[in-house]
Amino acid sequence: MTSALRVALLGCGTVGSEVVRVLQNQGDDLAARAGARLEVVGIAVRRLDVERPGIDPALLTTDAEALVRRDDVDLVVEVIGGIEPARSLILAAFESGSSVITANKALLAEDGPTLFAAAESAGVDLYFEAAVAGAIPIIRPLSESLIGDQITQVMGIVNGTTNFILDKMHNEGASYADVLAEAQELGYAEADPTADVEGFDAAAKAAILAGIAFHTRVAAHEVYREGITGITRSDIEAAAEMGTVVKLLAICELHTQTDDAGNVTETVSARVHPALIPATHPLATVGGPYNAVFTESTGAGSLMFYGAGAGGAPTASAVLGDLVTAARNRMRGATGPGESAYTQRQVMPIGEIDTCYFISIDAADQPGVLAAIASCFAHHGVSVQTMRQQVGVNRAETARIVVVTHSAKEAALSAVVEELRSLTEVQEVCSVMRVEGE
Numbered sequence: 001m002t003s004a005l006r007v008a009l010l011g012c013g014t015v016g017s018e019v020v021r022v023l024q025n026q027g028d029d030l031a032a033r034a035g036a037r038l039e040v041v042g043i044a045v046r047r048l049d050v051e052r053p054g055i056d057p058a059l060l061t062t063d064a065e066a067l068v069r070r071d072d073v074d075l076v077v078e079v080i081g082g083i084e085p086a087r088s089l090i091l092a093a094f095e096s097g098s099s100v101i102t103a104n105k106a107l108l109a110e111d112g113p114t115l116f117a118a119a120e121s122a123g124v125d126l127y128f129e130a131a132v133a134g135a136i137p138i139i140r141p142l143s144e145s146l147i148g149d150q151i152t153q154v155m156g157i158v159n160g161t162t163n164f165i166l167d168k169m170h171n172e173g174a175s176y177a178d179v180l181a182e183a184q185e186l187g188y189a190e191a192d193p194t195a196d197v198e199g200f201d202a203a204a205k206a207a208i209l210a211g212i213a214f215h216t217r218v219a220a221h222e223v224y225r226e227g228i229t230g231i232t233r234s235d236i237e238a239a240a241e242m243g244t245v246v247k248l249l250a251i252c253e254l255h256t257q258t259d260d261a262g263n264v265t266e267t268v269s270a271r272v273h274p275a276l277i278p279a280t281h282p283l284a285t286v287g288g289p290y291n292a293v294f295t296e297s298t299g300a301g302s303l304m305f306y307g308a309g310a311g312g313a314p315t316a317s318a319v320l321g322d323l324v325t326a327a328r329n330r331m332r333g334a335t336g337p338g339e340s341a342y343t344q345r346q347v348m349p350i351g352e353i354d355t356c357y358f359i360s361i362d363a364a365d366q367p368g369v370l371a372a373i374a375s376c377f378a379h380h381g382v383s384v385q386t387m388r389q390q391v392g393v394n395r396a397e398t399a400r401i402v403v404v405t406h407s408a409k410e411a412a413l414s415a416v417v418e419e420l421r422s423l424t425e426v427q428e429v430c431s432v433m434r435v436e437g438e
């Protein structure tokens with residue numbers, strides 16, 4: 001007789017309902033792969049009076065805590081989201097000896113070390129492939145396949161909702177609000193979509209990626225973050241005129257500095273912000289809710305991971321992959337690798353990071369204005385790559401000046417922007433964006 005492992009599911013929304021569907025429809029295959037039947041013994045929901053086609057109502061409970069503490073549960077899948085009660089429920093699951101599979105990047109980025117330590121002391125697994133870039137296998141490649149290599153950069157598009165919005169604004173001229181509503185409808189957005197559009201979701205993912213890639217701990221609040229709410233149609237048009245597109249990027253880097261005495265210091269950085277990238281860059285072709293992550297490592301060189309970053313079925317695929325893996329471990333009486341944060345690398349402040357910038361400025365359309373603007377950049381040692389006047393985008397008497405700089409530190413650029421704002425010729429500094437991937 002095939003053995004069985006008992007699964008408790010916390011949350012039955014976009015991802016949870018898809019996990020149950022696959023467990024029911026592909027039970028035999030999953031049992032053959034896991035070495036045990038994966039039997040759902042309970043599903044914690046917030047409300048019982050919601051129609052859930054195909055789900056046995058007898059499995060539903062509103063008492064999530066009692067469910068995770070049941071003696072007969074082996075594996076807990078947490079797809080509620082948010083910090084509490086998800087954290088307490090996961091910790092309770094560990095206390096009861098269950099392994100946990102979660103898609104919860106917000107919680108991992110906020111309090112990952114507590115969870116990893118609790119899993120380790122309970123001798124169980126904590127898996128979270130779905131937490132970063134949905135269906136794309138990226139956590140396991142970083143923490144297992146590339147564990148023998150030295151990763152120096154992880155960069156990519158890790159939020160499906162914002163990519164969907166920017167793509168539609170770029171290609172269809174769609175309005176921000178309409179596309180956000182569509183992303184919510186399609187199950188891409190977080191329960192509170194502010195997490196997506198303000199970059200919190202991508203920042204949580206960047207924290208997780210940087211921690212794993214660089215064997216350290218990076219918390220969500222240590223990630224520099226800007227969202228896409230300030231991006232206007234005119235930014236997107238200006239980007240297109242320059243042969244670029246606007247993408248929300250997550251960039252995690254390992255920085256190695258050697259002082260005069262030959263001492264080497266390694267720091268890490270993690271940032272999330274909109275950036276202009278050349279239309280010919282591979283990330284520029286990542287459309288809709290798709291994600292893509294590039295890794296750079298000393299041995300393997302460049303690797304690219306691409307696929308569906310959001311949505312019920314793709315995310316459930318990652319959850320189920322973890323579930324089968326945790327089940328296999330359990331059947332062998334083993335656990336998978338835990339956290340590998342053996343270094344304590346400092347997180348570099350954003351002001352010390354060099355990037356090129358795009359700045360658009362509305363200024364009086366009069367002689368000398370370009371020289372006045374150029375001198376602001378010169379005062380702060382920021383070298384200008386191109387400066388041009390965009391036509392037909394603004395009111396009469398006003399010129400839209402678009403400047404692209406060479407690589408500069410954020411601190412110097414901020415000083416330039418402050419000086420620009422003080423010029424009488426400058427009406428408005430309309431937008432400041434980084435330029436990447438050149």
Ligand SMILES: NC(=O)C1=CN([C@@H]2O[C@H](COP(=O)(O)OP(=O)(O)OC[C@H]3O[C@@H](n4cnc5c(N)ncnc54)[C@H](O)[C@@H]3O)[C@@H](O)[C@H]2O)C=CC1
Pocket residue numbers: 010011012013014015016044045046047064078079080081082085103104105106130131134187188189190191309310311312315
């Ligand atoms: N939707 C997506 O594309 C992806 C989602 N995720 C993550 O997966 C998790 C779930 O996301 P979704 O399924 O999209 O969210 P959702 O909002 O559709 O589902 C969450 C469900 O949990 C229920 N819930 C909330 N508090 C509860 C409680 N105390 N007890 C029982 N049930 C409770 C809600 O009523 C809701 O049905 C989140 O952590 C999210 O960040 C990760 C990758 C992609």
Ligand SMILES: N[C@@H](CC=O)C(=O)O
Pocket residue numbers: 131133134158159160161162188189190196201309310311
């Ligand atoms: N809201 C997230 C869902 C997946 O993590 C996104 O849009 O990427």
Ligand code: NA
Pocket residue numbers: 129130131132133134135136137138139318
């Ligand atoms: Na993933």
